[in-house]
Amino acid sequence: MNSSLSGSGYVLGHSDPEVQRLENQARFVADLTDDILRRAGLAPGMRVLDLGCGTGDVSFLxxxxxxxxGSVLGIDQxxxxxxxxxxxxxxxxxGHVRFQVASVADFDLGEPVDAIIGRLILLHLPDPVATLRRLAEQAGTGTLFVFxxxxMSTARxxxxxxxxxxxxxxxxxxxxxAGVETDMGSKLYSTFRRAGLPGPRMLLSARFEGGPDSFAYQYLTEVLRTLLPLAERFGIANADAVGIDTFAERLRDEVVALDGVMQPPAFIGAWTRVA
Ligand SMILES: C[S@@+](CC[C@H](N)C(=O)[O-])C[C@H]1O[C@@H](n2cnc3c(N)ncnc32)[C@H](O)[C@@H]1O
Known part of the structure; x- marks a missing residue:
C-alpha cells in the first residue's frame, strides 16, 4: 500500500457510468468466470457466498x-x-439469491456455506490473506474457495x-x-497458502481479439475514464493528453491499421477446499 487512498475506500467508486462499466465487463468475461466456477465444482443444491458482489453478476452465474x-448470498460494502x-x-x-450490505473484511459466516467465491475483490483488499484466513477458519472442512x-501485466x-x-x-x-494489487491473479497461489488453505488448482484465460468490432477498445477506455480524475490527481496523466472521448475510436483505428489483436488482462481462476 503506497497511496493516500489506502484504507480509505474503494478506488473505482460507484458512479452510474462505473456501474454500467462493471456490467459491461461482467458480460465480456462471463464465460471465463462460468468456466472456473464449473471446474471448481459448483453444483446443484450448494450454498454459496459471493464476496464483493457489486451488482450481482457473479452471484447470478x-x-x-x-x-x-441451492442458494447464493452476495455481499458488498x-x-x-x-x-x-x-x-x-x-x-x-x-428467489434463491439474496444480497446484503457488509464488509468482506469482518464478515462472519452466520449460516453454513458450501462455497465462498469472488471475482475482482481480493485486489482491492488491504489484507486479502487475513480475509481468507478468517473465513477459512469459520468455514467447515470441504468448503470450496473459488476466486x-x-x-494486469498480461494486457497488451x-x-x-x-x-x-x-x-x-x-x-x-x-x-x-491507489494501492490496488494489479497482479492479484498471479498471487492467488501464495495468498491461499498464506491463509492456511491448500494450494489451489488454477487456470489462466484471456480474451484475444482483433477487428473493428471487438469490445476490447471500449473496455480499456471505460476503465481509463473511471480512473482519469485519480490519474490527474496523482500527476500520471492529464485529460487533454488522454482525450478520453475519442480514445476508443483512436485505439480501434490504430490496432485495425496494424491488423493487430488486443489482449485485455488475463484472469486467473484458483480453487481449493478447506482441509
Ligand atoms: C471490481 S468490483 C467487482 C464486482 C463483481 N464481483 C464483479 O466481478 O462483477 C469490486 C466490488 O467489491 C466491493 N468491495 C471492495 N472492497 C470491499 C470490502 N472490503 N467489503 C465489501 N465489498 C467490497 C466494491 O464495492 C465493488 O462493488
Missing part, C-alpha cells in the same frame, strides 16, 4: 449452477450496488499499438498508486 435447490443487485434478482425471478482475479496489443501501451500504463500506474 453461481445461482444458475446451484439451481433453485456499497449499499447502492446491493440495491441494484436486489432489483436485478427480483426482475429475473431469482477469479486479473493479472500485438503488434504493439503505442496508444494501447500508453493507456495500459496510465491504468496500471493509477491502480498501483
Amino acid at each position: 453461481a445461482a444458475s449452477l446451484v439451481g433453485p435447490g 456499497a449499499s447502492g450496488v446491493i440495491e441494484k443487485a436486489r432489483e436485478r434478482a427480483h426482475r429475473a425471478g431469482l 477469479h482475479e486479473m493479472d 496489443s500485438l503488434p504493439e499499438s503505442p496508444l494501447c501501451a500508453q493507456g495500459l500504463h496510465w491504468i496500471k500506474e493509477t491502480f498501483r498508486r
Whole structure:
C-alpha cells in the first residue's frame, strides 16, 4: 500500500457510468468466470457466498449452477450496488439469491456455506490473506474457495499499438498508486497458502481479439475514464493528453491499421477446499 487512498475506500467508486462499466465487463468475461466456477465444482443444491458482489453478476452465474435447490448470498460494502443487485434478482425471478450490505473484511459466516467465491475483490483488499484466513477458519472442512482475479501485466496489443501501451500504463500506474494489487491473479497461489488453505488448482484465460468490432477498445477506455480524475490527481496523466472521448475510436483505428489483436488482462481462476 503506497497511496493516500489506502484504507480509505474503494478506488473505482460507484458512479452510474462505473456501474454500467462493471456490467459491461461482467458480460465480456462471463464465460471465463462460468468456466472456473464449473471446474471448481459448483453444483446443484450448494450454498454459496459471493464476496464483493457489486451488482450481482457473479452471484447470478453461481445461482444458475446451484439451481433453485441451492442458494447464493452476495455481499458488498456499497449499499447502492446491493440495491441494484436486489432489483436485478427480483426482475429475473431469482428467489434463491439474496444480497446484503457488509464488509468482506469482518464478515462472519452466520449460516453454513458450501462455497465462498469472488471475482475482482481480493485486489482491492488491504489484507486479502487475513480475509481468507478468517473465513477459512469459520468455514467447515470441504468448503470450496473459488476466486477469479486479473493479472494486469498480461494486457497488451500485438503488434504493439503505442496508444494501447500508453493507456495500459496510465491504468496500471493509477491502480498501483491507489494501492490496488494489479497482479492479484498471479498471487492467488501464495495468498491461499498464506491463509492456511491448500494450494489451489488454477487456470489462466484471456480474451484475444482483433477487428473493428471487438469490445476490447471500449473496455480499456471505460476503465481509463473511471480512473482519469485519480490519474490527474496523482500527476500520471492529464485529460487533454488522454482525450478520453475519442480514445476508443483512436485505439480501434490504430490496432485495425496494424491488423493487430488486443489482449485485455488475463484472469486467473484458483480453487481449493478447506482441509
Ligand atoms: C471490481 S468490483 C467487482 C464486482 C463483481 N464481483 C464483479 O466481478 O462483477 C469490486 C466490488 O467489491 C466491493 N468491495 C471492495 N472492497 C470491499 C470490502 N472490503 N467489503 C465489501 N465489498 C467490497 C466494491 O464495492 C465493488 O462493488
